[in-house]
Amino acid sequence: DIVMTQSPDSLAVFLGERATFNCTSSQSVLYSSNNKNYLAWYQQKPGQPPKLLIYWASTRESGVPDRFSGSGSGTDFTLTISSLQAEDVAVYYCQQYYSSPITFGQGTRLEIK
Amino acid sequence: QEQLVESGGGVVQPGRSLRLSCAGSGFTFSRYAMHWARQAPGKGLEWVAVIWSDGSNKDYADSVKGRFTISRDNSKNTLYLQMSTLRAEDTALYYCARGGYCSGASCYLDYWGQGTLVTVSS
Numbered sequence: 001d002i003v004m005t006q007s008p009d010s011l012a013v014f015l016g017e018r019a020t021f022n023c024t025s026s027q028s029v030l031y032s033s034n035n036k037n038y039l040a041w042y043q044q045k046p047g048q049p050p051k052l053l054i055y056w057a058s059t060r061e062s063g064v065p066d067r068f069s070g071s072g073s074g075t076d077f078t079l080t081i082s083s084l085q086a087e088d089v090a091v092y093y094c095q096q097y098y099s100s101p102i103t104f105g106q107g108t109r110l111e112i113k
Numbered sequence: 114q115e116q117l118v119e120s121g122g123g124v125v126q127p128g129r130s131l132r133l134s135c136a137g138s139g140f141t142f143s144r145y146a147m148h149w150a151r152q153a154p155g156k157g158l159e160w161v162a163v164i165w166s167d168g169s170n171k172d173y174a175d176s177v178k179g180r181f182t183i184s185r186d187n188s189k190n191t192l193y194l195q196m197s198t199l200r201a202e203d204t205a206l207y208y209c210a211r212g213g214y215c216s217g218a219s220c221y222l223d224y225w226g227q228g229t230l231v232t233v234s235s
Contacts, residue, residue: 031216040221042158049208049225050158061223093158100218101174104158 002026002096006105012113019081021108023094028074031098038098041070041079044107045090053092054079086112115139115224117209122229125199133229135192135209143167143187146212146220149194151205152228161207162194163218172218177203199233206230 003026013019021041029038037057042050052061054070057077067082081088089112094105121133135147149161162173162183171183182195192209206228212220 038216038219038221042222044158049227050222051225052213052221052223055213055221055223095158095221097214097216097219097221099216100163100172102160102219104160107157 001101002029002099002103004094004096004103004105006092006094006108008108009106010109010111012111013081013084014113015086016083019084019088019110021079021092021094021110023072023077023079023105025075025077025096025098029096029098030074037073037077038096039070039072039077040095040097042093042095043088043090044093050093081110084110084112115211117211117224117226119207119209119226119229122207122231124232124234126235127200127233129199130195130197131199131231133194133196133207133209133231135194135226137190137192137209137211140211140224142190146215146218147183147185147192148210148212148220148222149181149183149192149207150210150222150225151203151207151231153202153205156205159205163212163220164192170218196231199231201233204231204233 007022039057041054044050058070091107148163164183184193208228210222211224213223
């Protein structure tokens with residue numbers, strides 16, 4: 001199974017500042033035939049189900065604000081919130097869909113400083 | 114709009130069985146692979162099972178293989194999870210989710226239900 005590791009476990013950022021989340025996979029999730037990274041990011045607010053933010057490592061889901069962006073390739077990935085808003089308080093998860101079983105990182109909790 | 118609504122959760126004794134259901138609406142249910150995932154209280158997300166759009170293939174996490182069975186009825190737009198020989202460690206909020214793009218059994222999950230809580234306790 002591909003192990004997904006996120007860092008840090010928790011993050012506190014001032015409103016309006018940048019928040020950066022890291023995700024590392026135990027093996028590459030880049031599929032060479034199509035040059036796509038099989039990596040997604042989710043946001044889970046308290047008491048709510050996860051919400052898809054990003055897929056293909058950098059493609060924003062419809063309706064997701066453009067302050068959210070994803071980057072990286074191979075085994076190392078980053079989710080960035082360019083200017084933190086109060087409604088962004090949540091736990092953020094990365095997930096690989098390169099191979100079965102799909103696996104999630106342990107999550108990074110984002111708080112307001 | 115797309116909606117998934119789970120039901121069937123509850124408190125069950127260890128070793129007993131329970132069947133969860135997930136009703137889909139607002140999209141063509143039969144065109145999508147469907148998944149179950151779970152989240153133990155205060156913990157992260159764990160994928161449980163997937164079933165292909167036509168029900169022809171299924172896959173399971175090792176932690177539930179041989180005990181859980183995923184199925185679907187496309188005529189009723191409903192997904193099921195039959196859980197047997199339940200253990201305390203199966204206690205979790207169970208979500209159904211729609212597969213977005215899928216590579217075989219591996220998909221990103223583009224819509225999630227609100228979840229149904231399963232508590233395994235004597």
